[in-house]
Amino acid sequence: MARIMDGKKLSGKIKEKVKQDVEALHAYGVDVGLGLMLAGNDPASKEYLKATLAACAKVGIKTFEYSHPETVSVNEIINTVKSINIDERINGLLVLLPLPGRINPRHVVNEIISEKDVDGLGSLSVGKLAADESTFQIFKTGDYDSLYTHDSKSSVPSFLPCTPFGVIRLLEDSTIDIKGKHAVVIGKSLAVGKPLSLMLLAKEATVTVCHKATADLAYFTRQADIICTATGIRGLITADMVKDGAVVVDIGINVLKDGSIVGDVDFDSVSGKASFITPVPGGVGPVTIAILLENTVRSAQNNQSVKHPLVRG
Numbered sequence: 001m002a003r004i005m006d007g008k009k010l011s012g013k014i015k016e017k018v019k020q021d022v023e024a025l026h027a028y029g030v031d032v033g034l035g036l037m038l039a040g041n042d043p044a045s046k047e048y049l050k051a052t053l054a055a056c057a058k059v060g061i062k063t064f065e066y067s068h069p070e071t072v073s074v075n076e077i078i079n080t081v082k083s084i085n086i087d088e089r090i091n092g093l094l095v096l097l098p099l100p101g102r103i104n105p106r107h108v109v110n111e112i113i114s115e116k117d118v119d120g121l122g123s124l125s126v127g128k129l130a131a132d133e134s135t136f137q138i139f140k141t142g143d144y145d146s147l148y149t150h151d152s153k154s155s156v157p158s159f160l161p162c163t164p165f166g167v168i169r170l171l172e173d174s175t176i177d178i179k180g181k182h183a184v185v186i187g188k189s190l191a192v193g194k195p196l197s198l199m200l201l202a203k204e205a206t207v208t209v210c211h212k213a214t215a216d217l218a219y220f221t222r223q224a225d226i227i228c229t230a231t232g233i234r235g236l237i238t239a240d241m242v243k244d245g246a247v248v249v250d251i252g253i254n255v256l257k258d259g260s261i262v263g264d265v266d267f268d269s270v271s272g273k274a275s276f277i278t279p280v281p282g283g284v285g286p287v288t289i290a291i292l293l294e295n296t297v298r299s300a301q302n303n304q305s306v307k308h309p310l311v312r313g
């Protein structure tokens, strides 16, 4: 029976450190602020917003909500982003996706200045990860407490996308070796699959990326030491597609009619074969939020260290 990779526990540890860092900044009279922008009525985004607001309140991060109707124009959205970029109270901005269909999310995310792109989805952040210029590549050993403190003065700061980085942190928290392993990532989105494949590569896994056009998904998953699935297709990964002892990370979120949540993996059958598995809910989701808070407090620390170099310990 697979061991559970406990996202709630890891998220609790990360948030405890964030709380201490927020308190340390408070001692210097500095508040930490996160902006959250929602456009439209996507139910999953609303749930994520609610959970993020609650998590911020627990660690002492102030929140600034910007809600737009489904009919919002691109100009209004861009103006909101621009006002947040220059708002000294706000250290990071999360744009909840999806945006209404008429609005190109890349256009919006790329308007966020990289210092406040705490979701790490802007071209500069993604480009730095792809070009091996992100601090992530430097810290192959998992020394994440000092992750953002090294390059902030020498180059433009950037942040790692929260969900894929959460997957790496979960793997490391369970002391799972990544180096030299065959990792199969299912999904190639800009927010999850693609950056996750880059991170696994930086950790020296052999990486295969599968997507809708992959002809025989099971052919690849059966070879995997580590399977990371992010499709939003309920029951996509079944026990016959998993090698004995594989590590299975389920990033997918599917909200059922009764309101319950399941992932991409047929948990009951796959957990009989895997060595480690993430539950849904309680796996990658809580870690994603914890990393968003961590990135936000790092942004505040970076900002303060530029203005007042003694503030950061």
Ligand SMILES: NC(=O)c1ccc[n+]([C@@H]2O[C@H](COP(=O)([O-])OP(=O)(O)OC[C@H]3O[C@@H](n4cnc5c(N)ncnc54)[C@H](OP(=O)(O)O)[C@@H]3O)[C@@H](O)[C@H]2O)c1
Pocket (backbone or CB within 6 Å): 163, 186, 187, 188, 189, 190, 191, 192, 193, 210, 211, 212, 213, 214, 217, 230, 231, 232, 233, 236, 251, 252, 253, 254, 284, 285, 286, 288
């Ligand atoms: N746990 C968390 O914190 C968290 C955070 C973000 C997202 N999520 C969840 O993760 C899932 C993916 O999110 P996303 O933003 O990456 O979604 P997305 O942009 O819709 O991407 C889905 C990806 O899955 C691929 N795909 C779809 N059907 C497939 C199939 N039958 N076989 C193989 N690949 C298939 C797509 O391939 P193509 O590119 O070829 O279309 C695409 O790359 C969703 O369920 C989302 O709710 C969870």
